[in-house]
Amino acid sequence: MSRRFSRLAGLACAAPLSLALASVASAQSVAPDDDAKDSSGGPQASASPPGIRPARSQPAPAEALPGGRKGPPGVPQALRWTEDWSKKPADDAPFLEKIRHISLDADDDVYLSIGGEARVYYTNWKHSTLGLRANDDNDPVQTRLRLVGDLHVGPYVRAYVELGDNREHGEQFATPPNEDRIDLYQAFMDVTVPLGDAGKLTFRPGRFEMPLGNGKLVGIREGLNMRLTYQGLRTTYILPGKLSVDAFALRPVAISADSFDDTGDAGKAFKGVYVSAPKAIAGFGTDAYWYRYDRSNATLREGTGDDQRNSWGARLWKRTPQFDFDLEGTVQRGSFADQDIRAWGVMLETGYSWPSMPMKPRLGLRANAFSGDDDLSDGKAGTFVAAGPRLPLYSEAAFFNFSNMVDLYPSLTLKPVDNVTLMAGPDFLWRQDKADGVYIGPSGASFAPYDGSRYVGTALNLEASWQTTRRLSFRLFETYFSAGDGFARNGGRNGNYFGLLSSYRF
Known part of the structure; x- marks a missing residue:
């Protein structure tokens, strides 16, 4: 109890620091706008790239694509390179607003934008691996600092650099992506070739974040200090409002704990093509x-x-103001250790909202199924493996990996006031195949297969977010996992996760 109190005390000390920073920019720190709308006219959180679900609080979300639509002018975004600081600040603007647009020529065609982030995240796990490993309680405090430099040379050339410092304090065991002393977190150039009525083509060489689609299978790993980043080349063609084509050839960045020592992982390679048409079929967006x-x-x-x-x-x-729907299916083929890969995944997320009612309620349903391996001796690898899974697909606790997992998660979302969002619900979890195990957390380590019920257990989830100003936000997470009888008889344990996060972006 004393350890938890000391961690919370540290976070409490950090919160006034964030508030003090906010007061420096009080002239520009305003209450969030009404529910955001995406390109299809429906509500969506603007400050959130795929993989993050903060309050629905700001207009016109940014597109996580090179050359894509930027976020609303003058509002910090979760993906910092999607921000719009093109407007020259007034002469009497606060300092933190002035440095977001520093003119470097008389015509204001060349400007430098300087920004940053300070984040403190207290996390407390009881049985973080649900009993897979002994002594698996952990209650560290994460601290994340960022410094951003974004140089724009006319409308078609930019150079972006982001330095990061990441620390983990008071941990019982280390989580490697949480510890990375000052390093080059992102560094890339965007060169855009305008094609007139045919759209535009943007080339992005360097090191960068790259969520794809809804960010479930290729996300950004926001729950840890270090997000997933890649280095290589990404090329994007955009015909605004109609089509985008993304092609990439990359290596994931391997994180080392010391300063300026992160490199591309020579043992991994990632390449592909992602095509999206936002209104292809009867107003539905279609991706392939x-x-x-x-x-x-x-x-x-x-x-x-x-x-x-x-x-x-x-x-x-x-997405419409009332209805949201997202259905995705994936098949995996290839080879693993001389075995043929035969895996699949299906993801559904849908909901109905009543925006004119008090607290703007939304009833949601999330359902996912990912294949397991029904026979370890048949020469086929049937267990689904995501390239960059958004483990908070289940909950912020990230108790489970996607492999061999089926879940059903009904939820209720409420907005007591415009800048506060609450979401709660039970998540029911099963193994897809009894011949395969239960896969735990980011590592993907698993319990051995066991006979008996496919039912794994139920997670009771609560999330609360408060967008205090457009720069300062707080989030709270609570998940209690109750292990099913069959899982418990084979080593599974009940688990609990509590998280409290404060973030200030300028």
């Missing part, structure tokens, strides 16, 4: 994609060896 993720010396329940995995998928989605 192929990507290949190669890993040397990968370890799965089927063994250890080279994993060369192709994912072919399609997505159908739509």
Whole structure:
């Protein structure tokens, strides 16, 4: 209890610092606007890239694409490179607004934007691996600092650099992506070629974040200090409002804990094409994609060896002020340690909102199914493996990986006031195949297969977010996992997660 109190005390001390920073920019720190709307006219959180679900609080969300639509002018975004600071600030603007647009020529065609982030995240797990490993309680405090420099040379050339410092304090065991002393987090150029009525083409070489689609299978890993980043080349064609085509050839960045020592991972390669048409079928958006993720010396329940995995998928989605729908299916083919890969995944997220009612209620339903391996001796690898999974697909606790998992999650979302969002519901979880195990957390380590029920357990989830100003936000997470009888008899434990996060972006 004393450890938890000391961690919370540290976070409480950090919160006034964020508030003090906010007061420096008080002239520009305003209450959030009404519910955001995406390109299809439906509500969506603007400050959130795929993989993040903060309050629905700001207009016109940014597109997570090179050359794509930027966020609303003068509002910090979760993906910092999607921000719009093109407007020159007034002469009497606060300092933190002035440095977001520093003119470097008389015509204001060349300008530099300087920004940053300070984040403190207290996390407390009881049985973080649900009993897979002994002594698996952990209650660290994460601290994340960022400094951003964004140089624009006319409308078609930009250079973006983001430095990061990441620390973990008071941990019982280390989580590697939480510890990375000052390093080059992102560094890339965007060169855009205008094609007139035919759209535009943007080339992005360098190191960068790259969520794809809804960010469920290729996300950004926001729950940890270090997000997923890649280095290589990304090329994007956009015909605004009609079509985008994304092609990339990259290596994931391997994180080392010291300063300026992160490099591309020589044992992994990621390439593919992602196509999106926002209003292709009766107002529904349609995506299609192929990507290949190669890993040397990968370890799965089927063994250890080279994993060369192709994912072919399609997505159908739509958002209106009342209705949201997102259905995605993926099949995986390739080879793993001389075995043929035969895996699949299906993801559904839908809901209905009543925006004119008090507290703007939304009833939601999330359902996912990912294949397991029904026979470890048949020469086929049937366990689904995502390239960059958004583990908070289940909850912020990230107790489970996607492999061999089926879940059903009804939820209720309420907005007591415009800048506060509450979401709660039970998540029911099963194994897809009894011949395969239960896969835990980011590592993907698993419990051995066991006889008996497929039912794994139920997670009771609560999320609360408060967008205090357009720069300062707080989030709270609580998940209690109750293990099913069969899982408990085979080593599974009940677990609990509590998280409290404060973030200030300028």
